[in-house]
Amino acid sequence: MKISLDWLRTLIAADQPAVEIGQLLTGSGLEVEGIEELESVPGGLRGLVLGTVLTREKHPDADKLSLTTVDVGDATPRQIVCGAPNVAAGQRVVVALEGAMLYPTGGEPFKIKKSKIRGAASEGMICAEDEIGLGQSHDGILVLDTDLPNGTPAADYFGLGSDSVFEIGLTPNRADAASHYGVARELRALLRQPCHLPDISGFHAPTEAAQNIRVTLEDAEAAPRYAGLLLNNVRVGPSPEWLQRRLRSIGLAPINNVVDVTNFVLHELGQPLHAFDADQIAGHHIRVKRAAAGEKVTTLDGVERTLRAEDLVVADAAGTPMALAGVFGGKTSGVSEATTRVFLESAYFLPAAVRKTSQTHQLKTDASFRFERGTDPNMVLVALKRAALLLQEVAGATVAAPLVDEYPAPVGHTAVRLRLARVEKLVGQFIAPERIRQILTDLDILISEEISMNSGQAPEAAIHNSTEWMLSVPPHKVDVTREADVIEEILRIYGYNHVALRPHNSATFLARFPNPDPEIIRQNTARLLSGQGFSEIITNSITNSQYFEQVDQPDETLVHLLNFNSAELNVLRPSLLPSGLEVVRHNVNRRQRDLKLYEFGKTYRQLPTGAFEEQNQLVIYLTGNAVPETWQQKSDKSSFHQLAGAVQQVLASLGFPAPTSQPVQHPYLAGGLTLLAQNQPVARLGAVAGALLKRLDVSQPVWYAELDWDWLMRKYKNALVARELPKFPEVRRDLSLVVDQTVTFDQLQQIARRTEKKLLQQVNVFDVYEGPNLGDGKKSYSVSFQLQDPAQTLTDQAIDAVMNRLIQQFEQQAGAVIRR
Template identity: 35%
Template structure:
């Protein structure tokens, strides 16, 4: 599943380029956490001590005793040091990182921490070192020294020049604007009442218009509301500037080359993912945004060949797919050192489609994460222009006039009416109109005052704002939750409203868990195929389940009308890893369709039992569970609920005839229990016998709410007698028990034995019943017990044709 929050790394030096940072670090983090997004961590980069400084190479001389070594004189501002250096790229005039004696570094040979000490190398003293990226812990590069930009201040500690502080923000899914440095800067500007300095975007245009250089067609506008293409020719692919590399690394991205780095830089700066194609690798000079075709494959930038399916959105040229839309580009059209013309893509894609593709191919990226959150289509043009500007400035590119902008998903700007009375009612305080207007405008909202309140124009980068209550939230998070007055409750606290069905549900869970069953929780959305295994076909045809309009998968496409399928699937998985007795239950709602109305939401209990019985060491035996194990759990449940069930023979779809019983309480059928039919069990890959019970909790709620009278425990003796009753084989024991329990003075009756064959005629069986007689007020005489016994026998003979054995 996609996480509800995403981590955004915000380097303070980058943030400071757009807004003055006037607060101490800890106070800034506190205010961001209270008003914007939680600051999960503060990371200090560049962990070098004061012995690592910026130096300038003044002189490079040959080593007198080694051809591959040189003597380098380094200016440190207040003094100069001469050290031995073996790097091939050292040259006079370079700014370098210099390690003095005592500096804590990383060994270039072993990769282990080390402390720099004076050394004598081939007969020459060396009190220091010109450092590589590996020795500074910046990368694994050790072939040459790190060369700093010409403006690096000589003698200054390197941590002050290259070091940074990074705030890690936890951004909720409804705020994709915070997945950008400028988005965070906008919030900081409002919180600290400082101006926001966004980059000025301008660049010269040259040559034929972009519309003459490339053609764009969107075949599926629902999945791609906007696609922009720009052409930049004459680019020189090489390393990006050091300042850009530092910002990217601090934000958690690896520099690659100037073109790719610019697309990543703008994505982090504005939140708009971009992609750069090698223009000469695009067949037919055409871009087609379409679904993948059966059998198509794509080798992505990571070198993996991906098999595509028809629900994946691709960027294709006139011949083949060249990128997975919103996820990753293709290897054949990637920018390389030979690239001279770039086709820049800035698009807007449908988030759920990108999420499904990324999840299926297991390749979530920074770009796909942003598209999944739902970016505004207007952001695409902003990102495209900014990237074109940087490619012109940093790669020598010439931008073709205009852009190819296909925009079928254009939406109207959002405007929200905000009554002042609504703000007072929601917040409980009065925010002065001047203050409210200033806050909203600083956040980018357009505000017009009206007699009733405000008319607010929502900026394109805030797709989460729709109603007046959203505006109230914006105001109070900036004004400060601390300003909300603390008030006591004025009236009496109302008593809690009883919820009998919820109370019963919790009691049922406690009882069954105490009896040894395990609770499960399964999805309410299931597949049609699962329902066909457990629901009669005619029932599905007469009342088909409700379908989800846009399901994430076929396995979660309909609302279930039965819990049985989910329970049996879970039992099958459990039995594959555990041979011992497995008893599972679930209480949940099923959704029963009703013509022209909302579905009936019926609270239901289901239980499934399978496997082998356990011995006293919890090891499985050779004895399989049976019908009476399932029935035993239900008997424990009904006894604790104070209900007396009857078990009557029944037939039920998916259960085995002859081993299925309907459950009746007070003359009302409340459920069923039985062995799962082997044909049904096979469909769920269950080997061996398994048993299932299903009970309507809505009916049990009514039965348990009936008024009951308290009866004190009887202190008089109980008289126990056994009755062996011969009845037809087809007569259920429940019928015998019902008559016996109706006898005078009878307080309990239970079957303890059954006998067939021997002296009994064919078609007959003997049921032995233990009967308890008692009167709560006095001791029964032998005659009273005998009279009650004769009456019971007479009723059995009259109603069932029974006889005493």
């Protein structure tokens, strides 16, 4: 949301610099994401002043040049060479001084320097309007009619000033601040300065008329209030410069004076308006109702839309929809150049009704943005009168009929109980009751009743702790409905920075907590992966259902969103892989091809019972080269074994060493392993299926692993066990085993560990060979075994005994043949 400081200052006296105001707003919850400086003309006429031509003589060496002396407010007049034919003594002119940067209309900027022109010194430039970006004329210099003193900045004469525009990241709960007046109300509490609504005292409407537009609320629950005003003699055309400038300052393009006024009032007061061509309202009757399923309406963007029975529409006497209420107007009833009579709509629609229509038809407008979050029903008539006065000014409109206001059940204030003791408890420190009262008053929250549970003479703190206030919260504070909400409002204005930190907010301990903290375990795991060169990513939990089409992911298990902003973000993710591949694609497309990523996140699915299930996972991605290419080594592609090594290190750090494995069964993986701990599948890893990579437009192979983080946390064991360093040397022995191709190294490793549990420290495969001399369906593993006894040096007899037992079990359990 963009807020113009110059516009804001028409509603509140805020003389502080833009940066200071931005800091105040950010501190109160209206985060200012950026401040843009705008200028009416490029350069803002900096370095240009008013002057008087004292003398004018013909240049001795050029027929078309003149030598002039010009008073620009300095002690000594300046000599300036001028080529304009209309320059003359006594003229008031615009002078560009040395160092000024000029931005001519349709030309390149240039800087004024002290120079010599045909041998004559020139200390500036007398300007034409096109030379300073004020117009197109180059017939001669600008000749002014003014009594301002010489040396006055030209920007002051032309009324040009710079403007600061705040880019505010408005959170969904702050609908009350979705306008310039809403921000002004916020500053009123922060600066203790009064703010005011635009003056509408000049509005007058006739008490009766020969013809008016009748309004019927057929769904008063979805449209609690609907007001309108009939205007005649409207001349549709371009808006005046001041109105166009206001709209451009916040990024809106002017359209015509009628539409521009409605947009201006929306951004000034936060109340959406819509202008109908009154002659296109059949039967001079407006019906606010639900649409009939299958009805059609062509909106202002020229798109024909099919309506649902849930859509709230503004229809004519025959029930034909003319607009999607609170979202978008219809093309047939919109204002055009031929319009002379306008019916101006100002309404309060139920947020849920507007949100459903907006989501269904994928229409996001400035009006729906505000209606969806909740507008102020008390602003309806104020905005309508403000717009009518502006249309009288810029379009020559006249009020033709009494104001229509259908409001069968007025929206009241919200009653909230506030306990001062609760304020102190939640804020963390005492705030004086008078300061709280002042903040509430500045926020338009009234104290309707004060209740004190303490009688007689009591200390101030006791009175404070036993005092309750009944508050009346105005409807524009749509997010303030509970005591905690009121306390949040108090704290926002009081200032989070004013809440002091206390010494007891920190603590130390000596003993280890019996139950490990999952967040600390997660941080330690993140450090482990980051230390190996992995980067953590965070992706959106909402994703595209199309990613899971043609995959073993039944649609009935997907968790669909009822109100989604985009068709591409319509389900909660059942897997973290597609959103992670989006990150890979984004980086690869920008030539960042070597990636090592990990993410902690949740997946979601719907159970057959209709209940929903969440699961925490840790996922890891590898793609591109494992190490960068250097003169010492070539770059090697990332491999499955590097991924498996990272996964096994994570499992070991959590107390799960040496997991067993089996072939993976995963809809997104083309092959890989499932790792088991305590006979429970805890990790699945392998190569991402090519079909999924193609669907997400990822142009290179990706290795992927996902770990069941919830199970790992339930079974976590503190793996930090201290033991004495061994005093006796280890021994290595190697075996070359010829086995069937179906036998995995993991099977051989498990056989070895079952056979020798005391002396065997490590099993490693250092070579795998397949060739015709081994026979069909055979392969050879070269395996090393590290043996060590912590109590004594191993003898040859003990080593040979262990190796013989291993050979015997490999032959019996795996059908191995020992190559000697």
